[in-house]
Amino acid sequence: MTVQRDSMAAAPAQGRTAYAALVREDRVHRTLYTEQRIFDEEMVKVFGGRSWVYLAHESQLPEPNSFRSVRMGLRPVIVTRDRKGDLHAVFNRCSHRAATLCREESGTAKSFQCPYHGWTFRNTGELVGTPWPRGYGESFDKSEHGLHKVARVESYRGFIFGTLNESAPSVVDWLGPAAGWLDYWIDRAPGGEVIVRSAAHRMGYRGNWKLAYDNAGDGYHPAFSHRSLLEMASRMGDSKDMSYFGVSPDEGAMRTYMLGNGHSVIDQRPNYDGPGSFWANQRPQPGRERFEEKIRAEHGADADRLLDLTIGSQINLSIFPNLLVIGNQIQVIEPLGVDRTQLTWNATTVGGVPPEVNTMRMRTQEDFPAFGEPDDQANFEEVQRGLAAPEAEWILMNRGLDVAGWQQVGPDGVVSSAATDELHMRRYYAAWLDMMSEDTAR
Amino acid sequence: MSSRIPPEYADTSSWSYHVDEQFYAELARQSALLREDWPEAGVTEIVEAQSFLAREARLIDVGRFNDWLEQFTDDCLYWVPVTAGAGDPTVEVSHAFDDRRRLTDRVYWLRTGLAFSQIPASRTRRVIGNVETTVDPVTGERLVRSNVVVHEFRAGVTKTYPGWYGHVLRQTDDGWRIRLKQVNLLDSDQIHENLTLVF
Numbered sequence A: 001m002t003v004q005r006d007s008m009a010a011a012p013a014q015g016r017t018a019y020a021a022l023v024r025e026d027r028v029h030r031t032l033y034t035e036q037r038i039f040d041e042e043m044v045k046v047f048g049g050r051s052w053v054y055l056a057h058e059s060q061l062p063e064p065n066s067f068r069s070v071r072m073g074l075r076p077v078i079v080t081r082d083r084k085g086d087l088h089a090v091f092n093r094c095s096h097r098a099a100t101l102c103r104e105e106s107g108t109a110k111s112f113q114c115p116y117h118g119w120t121f122r123n124t125g126e127l128v129g130t131p132w133p134r135g136y137g138e139s140f141d142k143s144e145h146g147l148h149k150v151a152r153v154e155s156y157r158g159f160i161f162g163t164l165n166e167s168a169p170s171v172v173d174w175l176g177p178a179a180g181w182l183d184y185w186i187d188r189a190p191g192g193e194v195i196v197r198s199a200a201h202r203m204g205y206r207g208n209w210k211l212a213y214d215n216a217g218d219g220y221h222p223a224f225s226h227r228s229l230l231e232m233a234s235r236m237g238d239s240k241d242m243s244y245f246g247v248s249p250d251e252g253a254m255r256t257y258m259l260g261n262g263h264s265v266i267d268q269r270p271n272y273d274g275p276g277s278f279w280a281n282q283r284p285q286p287g288r289e290r291f292e293e294k295i296r297a298e299h300g301a302d303a304d305r306l307l308d309l310t311i312g313s314q315i316n317l318s319i320f321p322n323l324l325v326i327g328n329q330i331q332v333i334e335p336l337g338v339d340r341t342q343l344t345w346n347a348t349t350v351g352g353v354p355p356e357v358n359t360m361r362m363r364t365q366e367d368f369p370a371f372g373e374p375d376d377q378a379n380f381e382e383v384q385r386g387l388a389a390p391e392a393e394w395i396l397m398n399r400g401l402d403v404a405g406w407q408q409v410g411p412d413g414v415v416s417s418a419a420t421d422e423l424h425m426r427r428y429y430a431a432w433l434d435m436m437s438e439d440t441a442r
Numbered sequence B: 001m002s003s004r005i006p007p008e009y010a011d012t013s014s015w016s017y018h019v020d021e022q023f024y025a026e027l028a029r030q031s032a033l034l035r036e037d038w039p040e041a042g043v044t045e046i047v048e049a050q051s052f053l054a055r056e057a058r059l060i061d062v063g064r065f066n067d068w069l070e071q072f073t074d075d076c077l078y079w080v081p082v083t084a085g086a087g088d089p090t091v092e093v094s095h096a097f098d099d100r101r102r103l104t105d106r107v108y109w110l111r112t113g114l115a116f117s118q119i120p121a122s123r124t125r126r127v128i129g130n131v132e133t134t135v136d137p138v139t140g141e142r143l144v145r146s147n148v149v150v151h152e153f154r155a156g157v158t159k160t161y162p163g164w165y166g167h168v169l170r171q172t173d174d175g176w177r178i179r180l181k182q183v184n185l186l187d188s189d190q191i192h193e194n195l196t197l198v199f
Helices: A015-020 A036-049 A169-175 A178-187 A210-216 A227-236 A286-309 A355-365 A368-370 A372-388 A423-436 B020-031 B043-061 B065-069 B102-108
Strands: A027-029 A052-057 A066-072 A075-081 A087-091 A106-108 A111-113 A121-122 A127-129 A151-156 A159-163 A199-204 A257-258 A263-267 A313-319 A325-326 A327-337 A340-346 A394-396 A415-418 B072-081 B094-098 B123-135 B140-152 B159-173 B174-187
Touching: A015 A423, A036 A075, A036 A327, A036 A423, A052 A075, A052 A257, A066 A263, A075 A159, A075 B123, A087 A151, A087 A159, A127 A257, A151 A286, A178 A257, A199 A327, A199 A372, A210 A313, A210 A325, A210 A327, A210 A340, A210 B123, A227 B102, A257 A423, A263 A423, A286 A355, A313 B102, A327 A394, A340 A372, A355 A368, A355 B072, A355 B094, A368 A394, A368 B094, A368 B102, B020 B174, B043 B065, B043 B123, B043 B140, B043 B159, B065 B102, B072 B102
Parallel strands: B072 B174
Antiparallel strands: A027 A394, A052 A159, A066 A075, A066 A106, A075 A087, A111 A121, A121 A127, A151 A159, A199 A340, A257 A263, A257 A415, A263 A313, A313 A325, A325 A327, A327 A340, B072 B094, B123 B140, B140 B159, B159 B174
C-alpha cells in the first residue's frame, strides 16, 4: 500500500544555531514554554519526526481487531490489532475530507467507516471502498488513498510505541538502559503480566507539557511541593513514604540515572530495606489492617511480597517525550496546547495474585493523585503564570552542575548523580535540541 | 458502628479494619439500589431529605469541614468514582474512595495550609434539586438521590461541575448520619483540572 506523506509542516525551522541559543548548558529560555510557534514545531518534531512516541499498552487492546483512540502529539491516532493480532497505528483522519473516522475511545472493529461520506478502511489502513464509485474517474486508485500510517509500531513487553521515522532504531535500542528499568517495573508483576484496564485519572493543567517532564525526574521538589502530603501523613505519627526527601536527599543512597535519548530514572529503592518495607512505609489505605491480617494468615512467607505488590515501584522512570512510569501507574503526557496539558495516570492491576491484592493496589493508586499531584500541577500552573514576564528570560537547570563528586559513571557507562541534580533536564534538553534542529520531519 | 469491627480498631479515624469483601459487596448492592426506580415518596420524607442535603451543602460551601466530617458514620464512605456509572471499585480507581480515616486525612490535608492546590482555597456554592428518597429494604437506611451543580471559583477561574448525589443515611441518636455519599460527576472519566474541591 502506498501511504500518504506530508512534507514538513509549514513553519520554518529555526535551525540548530537559533535553538542552541535558547538551550544553554545551565538554562533554557522561557519561550520554550510559551511560544505557540515553538510548540507547533515540537508537535511535528518531538512528537513525530524521528522520535518514538508512547501510544498505548497492549492490555488495552486485548483481542484481535481491538482498537484504541490516542493522540500522537496533536494527531488523532487509532492503535489497532488486525485479525491476526498484529499491531498497527493509523491517523484517525479520513483520507477524503479529513473527518475523524473513529469517535469511540476503544472497542473492536475490523474496519472503520467515515461518518461523513462513508469511505471505509480496514483496521490496517487500506481503503476498502467509497460509496457510488462511478463518481470517480479511471485515474482513481484506491491503493493511493489509504489512511496515513504511523510508519513503525513496536511493543516493548506490552508498551506500544510508534514513530513516523521509517529508519528509526528499534524501540529496544532507543530505550537503551531504560529497558532494564522498565524490566524491573514489569517483572514486579508475577509472570510480567501488567493490565491497564482500571480507569485513569485524566488530570489537566494550564501549563506547558514539559513542566510535567521537568518534574517527573526532579528529586529536589518533594520536600517543598509535597509538604501538605507529608504533613497529612504525620497526622498519626510517622510521615511514611517520601519522608526521605525531606532530610538531605543528596546524602542518602537514592540516585538519579541518565539513560540516554532524554530518558532518566530516580531510584528511591535504596531508602527501603527488604521485603515488606514498601508496604510498611505506605500511607494507610482503606482496608489496610484487615487486608494485611488476611494476607499474612493465608500466605505466610510469601506475604511480604504480596503486600509490596500493592505499593508503587519506588522508581520514577521518565521515557522521553511522553511516558512516565511512576508508582504502579503508567502516566502519559498529552500536550493540548502550548499552555495546556493532560497528564493521564493509567491505573494498573497485575496477574497471578489474589484479587484483594489488586483491590489494595487501587486504594494505593488513589493516594498520590488526590493529595500529591494536585500540588505539583498547581505549581506547574504558577510557573506558567510566572513565565508571562518577558524580561525574566531564563529557567535554570543548573543544580549539580560543576558540583564535585556528584556525577559518577557506572561500570555500564550510565552517568548517575545525587537525586536533586537537575542533570535530567540538561540531558533531555540536549535530546530535544537534536530533534528540533532536524531540517525535516524524517 | 458495625459489629464487625474489633475493639482495638474501633477508632475508624485511625484504623481501617472493616473495609473488607463484605464492605465492597454491600457497597455494590447499595450503589445498584441508588440507580433503581423508586416508589414516590411522601412530602414529609422529601422535605426531610432536602433539609438534610441543604445543611450538608452549606457546611461544605462555607468551609466548615470538621463539622462536615461529623456528619458521617464511623463506617462511612465518601466516594467519587472515575468510571461513568460508578464501575467496580475493587478493580478500578476512584477520584475519592474515602473511608473514615482517609476522609479525616482529606480534611486534615485541606487544613494544613500547605496544599498549594488549595492556595487560594476553592470557593464553592452548590445547587441541589430533583430530590427523591426511599428506604433500603435490607438495612432500613434512608436512600436519597439528587441532582447537583457545584460552582467553584479558584485562582481567577470559575468552573461548574454537574452530576448527581446518592446518599445513604442512617438514623442515629444524633439524627441522620451519612453512611455513603456517592458523587457521580457527569464527566467523571474525562479531563479535570485540580479536583481538590470537596463535592
